[in-house]
Amino acid sequence: xxxxxxxxxxxxxxxxxxxxxxxxxxxxxxxxxxxxxxxxxxxxxxxxxxxxxxxxxxxxxxxxxxxxxxxxxxxxxxxxxxxxxxxxxxxxxxxxxxxxxxxxxxxxxxxxxxxxxxxxxxxxxxxxxxxxxxxxxxxxxxxxxxxxxxxxxxxxxxxxxxxxxxxxxxxxxxxxxxxxxxxxxxxxxxxxxxxxxxxxxxxxxxxxxxxxxxxxxxxxxxxxxxxxxxxxxxxxxxxx
Amino acid sequence: xxxxxxxxxxxxxxxxxxxxxxxxxxxxxxxxxxxxxxxxxxxxxxxxxxxxxxxxxxxxxxxxxxxxxxxxxxxxxxxxxxxxxxxxxxxxxxxxxxxxxxxxxxxxxxxxxxxxxxxxxxxxxxxxxxxxxxxxxxxxxxxxxxxxxxxxxxxxxxxxxxxxxxxxxxxxxxxxxxxxx
Numbered sequence: 238x239x240x241x242x243x244x245x246x247x248x249x250x251x252x253x254x255x256x257x258x259x260x261x262x263x264x265x266x267x268x269x270x271x272x273x274x275x276x277x278x279x280x281x282x283x284x285x286x287x288x289x290x291x292x293x294x295x296x297x298x299x300x301x302x303x304x305x306x307x308x309x310x311x312x313x314x315x316x317x318x319x320x321x322x323x324x325x326x327x328x329x330x331x332x333x334x335x336x337x338x339x340x341x342x343x344x345x346x347x348x349x350x351x352x353x354x355x356x357x358x359x360x361x362x363x364x365x366x367x368x369x370x371x372x373x374x375x376x377x378x379x380x381x382x383x384x385x386x387x388x389x390x391x392x393x394x395x396x397x398x399x400x401x402x403x404x405x406x407x408x409x410x411x412x413x414x415x416x417x418x419x420x421x422x423x424x425x426x427x428x429x430x431x432x433x434x435x436x437x438x439x440x441x442x443x444x445x446x447x448x449x450x451x452x453x454x455x456x457x458x459x460x461x462x463x464x465x466x467x468x469x470x471x472x473x474x475x476x477x
Numbered sequence: 478x479x480x481x482x483x484x485x486x487x488x489x490x491x492x493x494x495x496x497x498x499x500x501x502x503x504x505x506x507x508x509x510x511x512x513x514x515x516x517x518x519x520x521x522x523x524x525x526x527x528x529x530x531x532x533x534x535x536x537x538x539x540x541x542x543x544x545x546x547x548x549x550x551x552x553x554x555x556x557x558x559x560x561x562x563x564x565x566x567x568x569x570x571x572x573x574x575x576x577x578x579x580x581x582x583x584x585x586x587x588x589x590x591x592x593x594x595x596x597x598x599x600x601x602x603x604x605x606x607x608x609x610x611x612x613x614x615x616x617x618x619x620x621x622x623x624x625x626x627x628x629x630x631x632x633x634x635x636x637x638x639x640x641x642x643x644x645x646x647x648x649x650x651x652x653x654x655x656x657x658x
Contacts (some may be wrong), residue, residue, distance in 0.1 A: 337590055343566075343650050345574040347642045351633040352564060357547035358535065358634070382503075421605060434555075 332370050379448070382427075382458060385467055386444050389431050406442040408449070419456065419471040427458070427467040482517040483508050483524075490536060494539025498629065538630040539637055565605075572598040575607050576623050577641060583620040599623065 421423060427447075434440040447469065449458040460467045483505060490497050499518070500577040506514055518541065522534045535544045535599040545553050552559070565573065572595045575587045607629045612618040623637070635641060 273559055326522065334590075334592075338592060339651055340644070340647050341574050341578065341590060343647045344578055344642060345570045346632055347647070347650075348574055348577075349570060351635070352570075354547065355549035355562065359545040359550070359553045404544060413577045 238365065248392055295382045309444060381460065382448070382451075382467065385427060387433070388438065389428060390440070406438055406447060411439075411442050412450060415450065416442065416455070419469065424468050424470045429466075430469070482506060482513055483521045486514070487521055490534060490541050493540075495540065496536075496538045498540040501540070535634065536636050537634055538627040563641045565607075566598070566601070567599040568593075568595075569601045571623070573602055573607055573629070576602070577625050577629070577638070580624045581611060581614075581622040583614055583622060585620060588625075594612060601620055 273381075415430075417427075431440045431443065434443055447456070447458075449456055455472060457470050457472055458467050459470060480651075485504055487640065489502060489505060499514070502518070503511060503514055510516075522536075522541070523614055524530075525532065525534045531546065531549060532543050534541050535547055560582050562599045571591055572587060575590050575595070576599075579586065579590065584595060584599060599608065603610070608624055609626050610621050612622050614622050629635075630637065632639075
């Protein structure tokens with residue numbers, strides 16, 4: 238995670254330097270367009286004092302903002318010849334950044350509400366049964382799989398491989414990756430999945446994983462018709 | 478007996494794996510006028526949204542699809558043996574909102590807007606197929622450009638990107654937060 242998670246303002250959603258600033262701004266109930274930087278930095282320093290121990294990595298982010306604030310303030314205090322017309326008020330930079338960020342924050346709260354609502358709705362994910370005579374989903378045999386795999390390896394070999402990285406692939410990791418992917422996408426196109434592998438080794442390991450998963454009954458491989466692409470589905474009851 | 482268009486559309490939506498678009502329905506039901514089709518869809522969705530049914534027809538990513546109703550969530554989860562769907566993390570959601578409102582956008586631009594590095598959360602979003610890479614920006618370093626996907630729309634139950642909360646709505650909420658009564 239890239240955030241400084243541990244910073245605790247006693248309000249729910251705040252994190253990160255801009256959040257702290259926003260929080261302070263809100264608490265003081267001042268307009269965002271008129272930030273009295275001195276009092277904000279003072280308050281921030283108080284917070285640091287109270288904290289006693291400082292986690293450099295985390296507070297560094299805050300300090301950066303504090304320094305920015307002081308810089309902006311100093312720029313404001315210094316007399317300038319052309320102030321007003323050509324030069325932009327340095328506060329504006331921060332203000333517009335804050336405004337943009339506030340908008341994003343609000344937008345994500347709105348999206349969260351939608352997510353909550355949407356999470357409780359369920360749609361069918363299994364393929365509807367094809368009553369069509371032309372093709373029927375049939376479970377493929379090991380040989381079909383192996384054949385498809387070989388065709389693929391041939392295709393892959395023809396590709397432009399420059400360097401083979403000495404990477405280690407763990408079966409367990411790949412298997413987890415495959416299951417996660419299946420949980421996410423419901424089903425995978427067998428060919429597509431192998432094409433997406435970065436190297437022959439990775440493709441090989443993925444193939445072993447697939448065989449293992451089929452053997453243990455976690456996934457099922459189906460084919461709509463002869464020579465069609467093979468789809469891999471996670472068995473419904475395994476989804477949990 | 479005459480085939481009822483409403484019933485035809487119902488079967489079409491039923492058999493579709495992805496949201497079924499109006500265009501597709503029109504392309505299939507060529508014997509009917511656009512008006513007839515639109516009316517039939519309206520009637521159908523209204524039928525479903527009445528309290529007589531356990532499922533409903535929702536609109537997402539520009540099409541129609543069947544969905545359970547939210548009040549039945551717990552039973553559906555019991556059947557599927559699922560606790561709850563994985564929600565997006567706070568960071569991922571914020572990054573996603575940034576992409577949604579500022580697309581097309583680069584990683585550097587996202588990070589600048591959020592004030593923190595967004596590499597990790599963007600990766601998560603790519604994996605969950607909520608955002609996609611659509612090209613490179615013609616600027617120094619030729620950084621990758623990101624956009625939201627159709628899956629993003631379905632995920633949040635949005636019909637299209639225009640369905641996102643508007644800037645005005647957001648500003649209104651911000652103002653309300655600033656002056657609580």
